[in-house]
Amino acid sequence: MPKIKNSILFFLLSLLTNISQVNSQEVFISNTQNRTFTSLNGKWKYVMDPYETGQIGFMPLYKNIKQKDKTDRVEYSFDSAQTLWVPGGWNVQKPELLYYEGSIWYRKTFDKENIAKDKRYYIYLGAANYNSTITFNGEILGEHEGGFTPFCYEVTHLIKKRDNYLIVGVNNTRSKDQIPAKVTDWFNHGGITRDVKLLEVPTAFVSNYFLSLNKSTLNLKTKQIDGSLTLTGGTFSQKVKVIIPELKVNKEIIVDSTGTCNFTISVKNLDLWSPKTPKLYKVSIETETEKINDRIGFRTIDTKGKQILLNGNPVFLKGISLHDENPLRRDRANSIDDAKLVLGWAKQLGCNFIRLAHYPHQENIVRLADEMGIMLWEELPLYWGIEWDNPKVLLKAKKQYTELINRDYNRASSIIWSIANETTPTKARNEFLKAIAEHVKSLDNTRLLSAACKKDQAGDGNPENHYTVSDPIMKYLDIVSFNEYLGWYGGLPEECRKKTITSSANKPIIVSEFGGGALQGFYADKLTRWSEEYQENLYIENLAMFNKIDGLAGMTPWILVDFMSPLRQLPDIQDGWNRKGLISEKGVKKKAFYILQDYYKTK
Incomplete structure (x- = not known):
């Protein structure tokens, strides 16, 4: 159950309710959109669980308890509860849930008239953020941790022809031992954020x-x-x-x-x-007993010296970074239409490459990238504040990467796994990331490995106006990447003219982030912060600086479109949005969009 798993509280609840967890192992089933399934998307009933105990009035929520007669004490009711749309984050669906972090229990009821004896049935969730307890017809199937990867549980032994109820408890409370950890620069969309399906497969499949x-x-x-x-x-x-x-x-x-x-x-x-x-x-x-269809592309991706080779030929990665949101409806992206919107903008920009930051995005975007010919960088949120010395966190990272690789291995568009972003080198961090690099390579040696590395600044053995990328984890990577915000978090854009950047490794370089904020429609001069002109000039100066890097093989500026972030609260400018997008949350392009578009035409 959310926030009470493996705890004394769960043990006590078990004693109170005379229940035990069903022996249903979490499994992975790929390519679910091309299998036989019943969609369980739509309106779900929900009950809030503010104390995160999994019960209301000492009654377990997953049991779906109903009043038998007028003498019966029951202190919750899914039947008369309000509804939330699934898939979708709960935060934007109800004003009172905007910044809610805690537990909500969802219920979906359905009938299944044609239950076949020679079939097996599984409940599939594309993602739920962050800790989930999955129950079916009053039995606990299991628990899943991680907000962005899919999981399944078998319900063959529990499914009925009528009145099935799937109850899922989801908790999005941030914690230091999670991936990501407590502080992020994106919105913590809680709830069941991707498709839910009832899969039907043969006995052996x-x-x-x-x-x-x-x-x-x-x-x-x-x-x-x-x-x-x-x-x-x-x-x-x-x-x-x-x-x-x-x-x-x-x-x-x-x-x-x-x-x-x-x-x-x-x-x-x-x-x-x-x-x-x-x-x-x-x-x-x-x-x-079964036939599974898929559409698969075949390619190779490799490096040679400071070049990235696609199918043996050098390629420059004309990229952009992206969060997994539909900004027009202010929610986590979850549909093919959401994917078409942002990939269409990227194509207009001239991109052949997108960094899917900072966590696994919906599967629709990866499959559509296959069709549209857009290469992808994928990653886990191994980001600020990770507990590098916690063995349990390392196991969580390995499990989440396994789930992501299982999901996207057959997608030709996916060419880079990234194992970290903006993390400070320490012995514990270096050993953690080495273990992740080895784990990823053991599962998939057909893609390249990268990470947003740290730089040595001037004064760290470097002359003035020069720095070197020399992060210890570079030895485990195929591509060296780094984030650079000169002109935004330090100095003015014109200072880019003095700076030089080198790498201590003979490997291709990707500038994984650069940029600055601008409020779309705010026009001033190029020295006025938050104006489109400031952002425009910043792009001009940064692109000129990066063009001088020996081994520059690509870039993914930050970011395609403004995205929601509680860290960004400047009134009348940010208002809860990170404004570094080249496109506003209303879909309007800023001046810097056209600077990058013109640059990519030369590559």
Whole structure:
């Protein structure tokens, strides 16, 4: 339960209510949009849990207790409760919930008339922020920590034809042992923020699969696709087919009783995925009882010296940073229309690359980037204030990265995993990030690894007006990245003319953040803070400075569009918005948008 998991409180509640947790293990099931499912999105009833105990009037909320007769004491009612839309953050749906941090319990009721004996049923949540307790028909299925990655629980043993009730408790209270930790510069949207589905799969089903181009065969006429898959529920060897009709592939694989297997496929005349030609192939995974369709692109991403190579050719990453919000409705993004809005703006800017900051974004945006030919940087919120010396936090980070990699491995657009942002080197931090780098590489060696590194400033062994990027974690990375806010958090934009930047590593460099705030529609001169002219001039001076960097391979300025942040409260300027966007929260482009657009036309 939110905020009471593994606690004495949970033990006491168990004694009071005579319950025990159902033995339902959390599982991962990929590509849920191309499986048989019933959407559970829509209006959900909710009850607030201000003391975060999981009960009201000493009655557990997940039991959905109702009054039996007029003598019966019941102190809550989902039936007569108000509603919240799912998916969606609760903060923007009710004025009284704007800055609410705590527990809310959601209930969704539904019927399932056609329950098949040869099928299994799973509850899938695309994301819920941050701690979640998932219950079904009065039984606790399990708990999930992490606000941005998907999870599933089986309900085959509990589902009924009528009057099913799914009750999910969600708690978004910030804590120092979480990822992210207590302080962030973005809005803490609480609640069930992505799709909820009832999945229907065979008794034995393919729960996950990975396909990627073997980079060692890139320059050969016959290329090799490396693959692996996991069969869940199989107790004996089974045949699985991988079919790619356009490439005349019909590969039969034997999966043994362990449920996992690795395989290779030889292909000719393979068209590679790239921003200019974002080729996707229809892929089918078939067993005797199911068929899963997907659209997958094949490409390689590598480095050579200070160059990034896409399919063996140098590429400059013309990027922008992005938060996972739809600013027009002030909520966490959760739909294909939300993805189309922001990716459309990025395309207008001239981008071939987007940094999805600072946490996993919705799956729709990654799949749409595949189609539109936009490369992506993905990351976890290993950010300010992480408890680097806490082994439990390291385990949480590994689990969340596993969930993200499982979800997006087959997306050609995703080319970089980033393991940290704006973190100060210490022994504990360096060891933590080394462990994360090793973990990520053990799961996926088809992508590049980066992080927003720290810089040595003038006076740290550097001459005046020069600094070097020499973070200890650089040795574990493929790409060196750093954030630089000269002209905004220090000095004026013209000081960029004096500065030089180098790296101590012979690796490609990405400027992962730069920029400054501007209130759209506020016009003045280039020395007036918050004016569009100040931001415009800042971009002119910063771009000229970065252009002189040896090994510059890309950039992701901060940020595409203004985003919500409780840290930003300056009246009549910020009003709860970080104003560093090139586009306002109303969708209006600022002057600096066109400076960056013109710069990218030269790249």
